[in-house]
Each structure stands twice: as structure tokens, then as C-alpha cells.
Amino acid sequence: MVNVRARVPFKVGLKSNIPADLLSFNGLESGKEHVAVIFRDADKQSQPPLVRMHSECLTGDVFHSSRCDCGEQLDETINKMGEHGGVLLYLRQEGRGIGLYNKIDAYELQSQGMNTYEANNHLGFGDDLRDFGEAAQMLKALGVTTIRLITNNPKKIRELEEHGIEIAEVVGTKAHVKDGNEQYLKTKAAHGKHRFNFD
Ligand SMILES: Nc1nc2c(ncn2[C@@H]2O[C@H](COP(=O)(O)OP(=O)(O)OP(=O)(O)O)[C@@H](O)[C@H]2O)c(=O)[nH]1
Numbered sequence: 001m002v003n004v005r006a007r008v009p010f011k012v013g014l015k016s017n018i019p020a021d022l023l024s025f026n027g028l029e030s031g032k033e034h035v036a037v038i039f040r041d042a043d044k045q046s047q048p049p050l051v052r053m054h055s056e057c058l059t060g061d062v063f064h065s066s067r068c069d070c071g072e073q074l075d076e077t078i079n080k081m082g083e084h085g086g087v088l089l090y091l092r093q094e095g096r097g098i099g100l101y102n103k104i105d106a107y108e109l110q111s112q113g114m115n116t117y118e119a120n121n122h123l124g125f126g127d128d129l130r131d132f133g134e135a136a137q138m139l140k141a142l143g144v145t146t147i148r149l150i151t152n153n154p155k156k157i158r159e160l161e162e163h164g165i166e167i168a169e170v171v172g173t174k175a176h177v178k179d180g181n182e183q184y185l186k187t188k189a190a191h192g193k194h195r196f197n198f199d
């Protein structure tokens with residue numbers, strides 16, 4: 001299932017040339033170009049690696065938009081994995097699976113007062129269209145079946161376990177609160193049952 005594994009060293013913080021491999025896959029059912037980034041050959045070590053399933057967020061990951069916390073979570077993950085090793089699955093599930101243009105429509109509705117889930121529903125979508133079964137397949141293809149998962153999202157934990165991945169530890173991310181995303185994070189905690197530490 002793994003197609004190509006190419007060494008693509010990263011600059012993390014002040015350190016250059018952190019060993020990292022970028023992997024492509026064959027036969028992903030969704031047809032999406034999901035990729036894995038393996039830091040410091042974490043799949044070849046004996047202890048369970050840190051793993052993050054990060055869903056694509058162009059506005060947060062690339063532009064660091066104030067509406068969400070995705071870019072900060074991605075940076076936090078890369079910093080951690082750059083130091084300790086880990087497997088980052090970058091999943092092309094923009095907008096919790098509704099796609100970028102629909103997410104922009106949802107943002108417009110949020111500007112008019114809806115919360116992140118109400119806006120999805122108003123557009124005819126469920127709260128969260130993502131399925132993490134394919135991510136479990138990617139991990140198995142890497143020979144990684146016991147992990148330390150970086151997330152605050154119980155859906156990710158549940159679905160990975162249902163697909164045969166053993167979660168030895170759940171590592172929460174920080175609550176990246178900034179001007180503009182406080183309501184979004186509170187809604188995720190209240191309605192989506194995300195576990196945030198708001199101290
Ligand atoms: N539809 C929609 N999607 C959003 C909105 N804000 C962020 N997203 C998407 O939400 C997803 C966030 O996913 P992740 O970073 O994997 O995290 P998560 O589900 O919050 O869970 P964690 O592992 O705890 O971070 C990305 O696909 C974003 O594009 C929004 O207001 N509406």
C-alpha cells in the first residue's frame with residue numbers, strides 16, 4: 001500500500017535537517033492524496049510512536065486564520081515530532097470532509113451568527129463527515145498498530161480502536177485560544193465533546 005517513501009528533511013524551530021520521510025500510498029478508497037510524514041524513523045523504533053491524524057485546513061494550516069486552531073495544532077505536532085519522532089498523517093479532509101468551498105460557505109453563515117455545526121447542518125451536511133478507517137489502514141501499512149495518539153477528539157480515538165489500532169496513550173494538544181476562535185473551541189468542547197484544557 002505504501003507507494004513511495006522519500007526523505008524530505010524538515011526545519012523545525014531553530015534546527016534544520018530534522019530527518020523526515022514523506023510517503024505516498026496506493027489504493028486509498030477515497031481517492032484522496034493522503035500523505036504520511038514520518039519523523040526520525042519513528043515507525044522503526046520499538047516503543048509506540050506518537051501519531052497525529054491531522055485533517056487538512058488550508059485556512060488554518062497555511063494562512064493561520066483566526067477562526068480555528070488547526071495551524072497551531074499542526075505546528076505543535078511538528079515541533080513535538082521533530083524532537084521525539086512520530087508519524088503525522090496529513091488527511092485531505094478539508095472542512096471536516098465538506099471541502100474548501102463548502103467551508104467558505106459555512107464561514108459566511110458563521111459570520112451571520114451560526115456556530116460551526118449549525119452552519120454545516122444548514123448547508124445539508126452532518127456535523128463531521130470524516131471517517132478515520134483509511135487512516136487506520138495507512139498505519140497498518142506502516143506496521144504501526146500500537147500508538148500514542150495526539151488528539152482532543154474522542155471520535156478519532158473511537159474510530160481508530162474500532163479499526164484495530166491500539167491506543168497506548170492519548171496526548172492532548174494545548175488549547176490554542178486566540179482572538180477569533182474562542183467560541184469555535186467552546187462549541188467543539190460542548191457539542192463535539194472535544195477535551196480541551198482551557199486553563
Ligand atoms: N466545516 C467546518 N470545518 C472546519 C471549521 N473549522 C475548522 N474546520 C475543519 O476541521 C478540521 C479540524 O481537524 P483536526 O485538526 O484534525 O482536528 P479535530 O477534529 O479538531 O481534533 P483534534 O485531533 O483534537 O485536533 C479540518 O479539516 C478543518 O478544515 C468550520 O468552521 N467548519
Ligand SMILES: [Zn+2]
Pocket residue numbers: 057059060061068069070071
Ligand atoms: Zn482550521
